Amino acid sequence: MSRMFLRTLRDDPADAEVPSHRLLVRAGYVRRVAPGIYSWLPLGLKVLAKVERIIREEMESIGSQEVRFPALLPREPYEISGRWTDYGPNVFRLKDRKGNDMMLGPTHEEFFTLLVKDLYSSYKDLPLSLYQIQTKYRDEARPRAGILRGREFIMKDSYSFDVDDAGLEASYQAHREAYVRIFERLGFEYVIVKATSGAMGGSASEEFLAVSETGEDTFVRSPGGYAANVEAVTTVAPAPVPYGDAPAAHAEQTPDTPTIDTLVDHLNEKFPRDDRPWAAGDTLKNVLVILRHPDGTREPVAIGVPGDREVDAKRLEAQVAPAEVEPFEEKDFAANPGLVKGYIGPAVLGTESSTGIRYLTDPRVVEGTRWVTGANVQGSHVIDLVAGRDFTSDGTIEAAEVRAGDEAPDGSGPLELARGIEMGHIFQLGRLYAEALGLKVLDENGKLVTVTMGSYGVGVSRAVAAVAEYAHDELGLVWPRELAPFDVHLVAAGKDEAVLAAAEDVYAELIGAGLDVLFDDRVGKVSPGVKFKDAELIGVPTIVVVGKGVVDGVVEVKDRKSGDRADVAIADVVGHVQGVLS
Ligand code: ATP
Ligand code: MG
Numbered sequence: 252m253s254r255m256f257l258r259t260l261r262d263d264p265a266d267a268e269v270p271s272h273r274l275l276v277r278a279g280y281v282r283r284v285a286p287g288i289y290s291w292l293p294l295g296l297k298v299l300a301k302v303e304r305i306i307r308e309e310m311e312s313i314g315s316q317e318v319r320f321p322a323l324l325p326r327e328p329y330e331i332s333g334r335w336t337d338y339g340p341n342v343f344r345l346k347d348r349k350g351n352d353m354m355l356g357p358t359h360e361e362f363f364t365l366l367v368k369d370l371y372s373s374y375k376d377l378p379l380s381l382y383q384i385q386t387k388y389r390d391e392a393r394p395r396a397g398i399l400r401g402r403e404f405i406m407k408d409s410y411s412f413d414v415d416d417a418g419l420e421a422s423y424q425a426h427r428e429a430y431v432r433i434f435e436r437l438g439f440e441y442v443i444v445k446a447t448s449g450a451m452g453g454s455a456s457e458e459f460l461a462v463s464e465t466g467e468d469t470f471v472r473s474p475g476g477y478a479a480n481v482e483a484v485t486t487v488a489p490a491p492v493p494y495g496d497a498p499a500a501h502a503e504q505t506p507d508t509p510t511i512d513t514l515v516d517h518l519n520e521k522f523p524r525d526d527r528p529w530a531a532g533d534t535l536k537n538v539l540v541i542l543r544h545p546d547g548t549r550e551p552v553a554i555g556v557p558g559d560r561e562v563d564a565k566r567l568e569a570q571v572a573p574a575e576v577e578p579f580e581e582k583d584f585a586a587n588p589g590l591v592k593g594y595i596g597p598a599v600l601g602t603e604s605s606t607g608i609r610y611l612t613d614p615r616v617v618e619g620t621r622w623v624t625g626a627n628v629q630g631s632h633v634i635d636l637v638a639g640r641d642f643t644s645d646g647t648i649e650a651a652e653v654r655a656g657d658e659a660p661d662g663s664g665p666l667e668l669a670r671g672i673e674m675g676h677i678f679q680l681g682r683l684y685a686e687a688l689g690l691k692v693l694d695e696n697g698k699l700v701t702v703t704m705g706s707y708g709v710g711v712s713r714a715v716a717a718v719a720e721y722a723h724d725e726l727g728l729v730w731p732r733e734l735a736p737f738d739v740h741l742v743a744a745g746k747d748e749a750v751l752a753a754a755e756d757v758y759a760e761l762i763g764a765g766l767d768v769l770f771d772d773r774v775g776k777v778s779p780g781v782k783f784k785d786a787e788l789i790g791v792p793t794i795v796v797v798g799k800g801v802v803d804g805v806v807e808v809k810d811r812k813s814g815d816r817a818d819v820a821i822a823d824v825v826g827h828v829q830g831v832l833s
Contacts, residue, residue: 252771252785256293259785269465271719272397274728278788280715280736287394287402294789295715297736299405302437302714303384305733306407309433313425315380315409320362322386326352328361332687336545337573343388343402355388360684360706363410367702368690374414377692377702378422382409384711396465398716399672405712411705414694419703423679426707427457430675434459437674437714438731439721444470445479446676447569456678460671461717468671469565471653475663482569484653485614485660491639492619500636502626509593511536511558514632518623522634534558535622535636537595539579539608542571550574551583553600555612555624555644560651567650589627596625596633597642611648612638672717673710680704728790729812732832737769739828740791740811744779744798754797757806757824761795764825766832787811793831795824 257279264283267273275281280295291299307317329335335342335354343355356362363381371379387406394402411422427443434441439461446458458480460470469481503522508514511531518529536558542550552571554562568576584590589599589606600610616622618639626633636642656665685691685702694700710717715734722729730736739761743754751774761768769791771782779798786794794809805818808827819827 252769253773253776255769259788267397269396269399269720270723271399271465271716274723274788274790275397275716275719278728278790281398283397285402287391287400289398289401289403294736298715298718298730298734299712301734301736302711302718303407305436306384306433306709306711309429309436310382310407310409312432313380313429315382315429317383318366318381319383319385320356320359320366322356322388324354324356324362326354328365328688329354332361332684334361339543339545339573339575341389341391343390356385357387357389358406358706358708359383359385359408360410360680360704361688364684364688364690364704367412368688371412372692374692374694374700377412377414378418379412380409380422380425381412382407382707395467396716398712400467401712404710407709407711409707411707412690412702413704414692414700414702416703419679419681419705423455423677423705426677426705430459430677430707430709433709434461434674436733437718438733439463439674439718441674442470442472442478442671444472444671445483446678447480447483456676458673459675459677461674461720462669463672463717463720464670465720466670466672468673469653469668470671471657471659471666471668473659473661473664473666475659475661477659477661477663477666481563481653481668482566484566484657484666485649486651487658487660488614488617489620491617492621494619494621494637494640497619497621497637497640498635500633500641502628502631502633504630505632506630508630508632514558514623518634529623531559532557533621533623535597535612535616535624537597537600537610537625538562539583539590539595540567541577541579541583542574543577544574549577551579551587551606551608553595553608553610554648554650555597555600555610555616556651557613557615560613560654562650563652566652567648570648570650591625591627591629594625594627594629594631596627597636597644599627601643602645610644611646611650612644613651614647614649615651616644616647672713672720674714674717675707675709677707678705680706723790726784727788730790730792732792735791736789737791738766738793738832740769740771740786740789740794742771742779742782742786742794742796742798743774744782744796745801746775750774750797750799750801753801753806753821757795757797757821760825761828764829766825766828793828795828 260277263273264276281289345353384407413419441461444458446456472478508517515529538554599606616638620638622636623634655668682701682703690702691699758770792811796807808819809816
């Protein structure tokens with residue numbers, strides 16, 4: 252440690268919100284260069300290499316072969332697949348000296364597809380699985396939490412190539428099993444959830460989430476085993492309601508009812524129901540947003556949800572991708588004078604209506620349901636507006652928030668919500684990219700068929716942070732053995748030469764036994780207190796302290812996680828440590 256390129260910090264970095272960010276910077280594993288862009292220091296690089304090793308071993312175990320593509324890529328393949336536009340501002344774009352458009356790869360489906368097309372032509376060459384561990388670039392709107400969400404990050408991405416659907420299913424299952432082993436070895440609690448496929452397109456997809464309070468993803472699970480990313484949850488729509496007896500819709504004065512709560516109170520006071528009190532869920536709230544499409548056009552859209560639920564930004568984003576969601580601004584109201592702010596109702600919504608604004612409703616708005624909603628007049632709402640009789644929408648959208656207690660779509664019970672960090676994503680792309688880029692092979696009958704593909708990702712750099720999210724305590728990091736930067740942290744804790752000499756002997760013996768040792772040899776430079784604090788912060792699971800005990804021929808072996816200490820005779824140190832490690 253007297254020569255190691257390392258400076259531990261006493262204080263948390265000011266911009267750190269989550270434990271992993273705080274501790275990886277303080278303990279000298281990574282260092283920020285720019286928002287979402289980090290350097291890996293010697294300690295961090297060692298952990299990263301161990302994560303990579305686990306992933307390589309498990310990928311090789313399913314017969315996937317490692318390759319490496321460039322990160323600097325030409326535009327054309329992305330143009331053909333449509334993603335040059337679809338990825339929008341998330342792609343880092345640049346030009347070469349001749350003026351050609353280039354980009355820094357955010358993911359590599361197109362390039363793998365083209366490479367296989369380049370070299371393979373027969374069903375006999377398949378199945379094939381290729382992977383790489385490589386740096387990706389995404390100009391994320393919200394880089395956060397250190398290396399958890401970077402703009403430059405390391406991903407393992409792999410791709411499977413099969414001639415038919417059964418082959419794709421088998422490749423997908425093999426990957427799924429490899430991922431289970433990877434995440435078991437990384438040691439965190441994880442869940443496998445149904446997912447949406449986002450900008451990738453394709454069909455079946457699942458995510459591996461590390462369960463963590465600090466995660467950005469919300470997922471749901473039911474007692475009966477349903478699990479899904481909140482974006483992928485589908486609503487259990489009620490059956491249509493007969494409305495033959497429903498009264499005609501009637502507009503009523505509802506002054507000073509700017510919120511759903513004030514509206515509900517007003518209804519209960521002035522227009523009480525016979526059967527039960529009015530509730531927020533009886534109202535239909537019409538929320539306006541702007542969709543910015545990849546080609547730059549701004550489309551106003553209205554989303555109708557029951558008034559007891561908010562529009563969930565992430566669910567909405569997943570539904571409208573690759574378009575991005577922007578707020579509906581004053582200038583948009585000005586451009587649509589038919590919209591009476593706060594009192595917007597279905598009569599002025601829909602592509603066929605006076606405003607022409609596309610109107611999408613929650614799946615709960617089924618035929619025959621009765622609503623209280625805006626009457627498009629200041630201070631007025633309409634009551635008993637019946638879906639299917641008095642209004643229709645341009646379709647449904649899964650954008651309303653999912654709440655604890657909602658029914659699982661498969662009937663497996665009420666949902667519970669929790670948070671996680673997306674660690675891996677596997678999907679059956681199908682023939683989307685192969686079709687676009689012309690990846691075909693001759694089948695058994697000599698007929699050209701389009702190859703079907705899968706795409707599979709693991710966040711490698713993110714994994715280091717995700718592990719740190721659980722592997723720490725108030726003193727610092729506490730690495731699991733398989734990922735720790737060193738096997739042993741050896742501390743020479745004393746001023747005199749005898750301690751240093753004894754520590755050097757112990758060091759030589761541990762190294763001789765094939766162990767990787769971080770040796771704090773800063774005798775006379777740093778106090779023992781500082782050394783102990785550093786050892787706790789850095790988080791190597793076994794700490795050997797050579798101190799006053801040398802006069803009696805003993806050292807102390809400490810377990811970083813449990814805090815247990817044992818005095819061990821110097822002659823037995825190697826054996827003792829090996830016992831702990833095995
Ligand atoms: P997210 O929803 O977190 O943005 P994503 O759906 O965009 O992830 P994929 O495109 O499926 O992610 O990428 C595969 C894996 O790469 C993810 O499961 C995640 O572990 C990792 N990853 C994605 N974006 C980042 C990032 N900005 N920083 C670090 N790791 C990332
Ligand atoms: Mg993303």
